Amino acid sequence: MPDYSYQEPVLTLRNISMQFGGEVVLRDISLDVLNVVRPGMSQGQVVGFYGRSGIGKSVLCRIIAGLLPPSTGTVLVANPQRPVEAGDVGFVQQRYPLFNHRTLFDNLLVAATRKHAPAEAKAKAEDFLNRFDLAQHRRKYPAQLSGGQRQRAAIAQQLLCSEHLIILDEPFSGLDIAMIDEVKKIILEVTALDELNTVVIVSHDLATTTALSDTLWLLGPERDAAGQCIVGATITKNHQYNLAEMGLAWQPGIQAKPEFVQLLEHLKDEIRKS
């Protein structure tokens, strides 16, 4: 008997396809992210999202975030499930955008006022400044923050107004080992904030991302019976990895285990093949 169970859906993708000027970029993507419940624990989950550069990861992220309507299919979020709208899903883009004309505190406040009354929004913004260790920088403008501070601020801003779901695009890119540890800590803290919090990490850093994840998606072209690539990338059932079922989730020091190393090799092969 596994020490976890799946409950209500958090994110659902049904038959998502995307074409630009007749060119099929994404095809027939159906995914389910369910609330995973572990007895005696209140924690969200992490989804690792891989694929070769230029395969359509960013397009899928923008579709999931409600920023780009797909050519066909639907994205459902929240409980009860409803079609996604921009603002439902937090999306921290690669360069951690913030409003450069607002101070750090103002950046958080403008996000918090979306869901809260002014006084409460102020308190929430203050709370997040403290939680993300940014309180001493509250009056600084984004251009005065370091890369790590910017990233924390961007995540905090998105969390203040999104509905439990947050996409991080390349959160480990260009960071030193100490900063990677810092970002990993932030991601785990985000998932610990709420049972329903779900972080989707788009990354090329397989080892770091897989070690944090409960589920993996691998976006790539599917091959037909003759071995030819079908036009448009997709995430087949074979490329949806439930790490909990595989016994590779929620274990400290997982990266040293042979099964984990084997999985990484398998993922690398699959990515190369695509």
Next chain:
Amino acid sequence: MKELFAPNAKPQPKVFLTMVGAQVLLLLLLWLFYPLQLFPSLGEVLAALQDLLTTQGLLQELWASLTCALGALALATLLALLLAYLTALPFFRPLAYAASKMRYLTLTGLTFFMALLLSSGHQVKLAVLVFAATVYLVTGMTSVMLSTSQEEMDHARTLGMGEWRSFLEVVVRGKLADMLEVVRQNFAIIWTLITLVETLYQSEGGIGLLLYKQNRYLHLDGVLAIQLVILATGATQDYVFSLLRRVFFPYAQLSVAK
């Protein structure tokens, strides 16, 4: 000293100011001791300046031109901002495009039409300046707006801002500092035009008319003195605009390479 000739070097402000002072001094000394035959000497220009100030009301004329230029700039800025911001709506995009292309219209044809449409010389002067400044400002402002990236707009949308709110936050508020810079850069066009327009409509005087008179009687020393006054006024304006930018938009300079 060596760093003054090194690419991308950052000399200390004291060193840099000393260098600028030395360059200006050298220029003045050259002018003082090696005058060109056609070019008036420094002494003649200073004497002409004194004469212009004491007997020909240079300061009053400068003030008249300056207030007219500032009025025209204020009106043109409002018009250009309106035209530029309206490009958010596809319906108005051709209007801004057409306004931008009107930079190529000539002043002569323009003043003729303005004179037919308007009753007083002042109105024609103001209308020509507003028109000319607006078409240049619209070009610069729409260019600033077009520099808005998908990432910036997506960022606002992911925070649940609607399309108008995203536009207000990213394009209007986020680009105000750049808009002020466009206004600063294009203010010079008004000074170029005002001297021309004041010679066409002489009833209100102005520094352009004064310059025209000096030119007409071949008072090159007076011409140069007035040009230097206009140059100094322009430099002061530039400084004031930069100061305003630093005071109201302190974030604007933070990411600039120093």
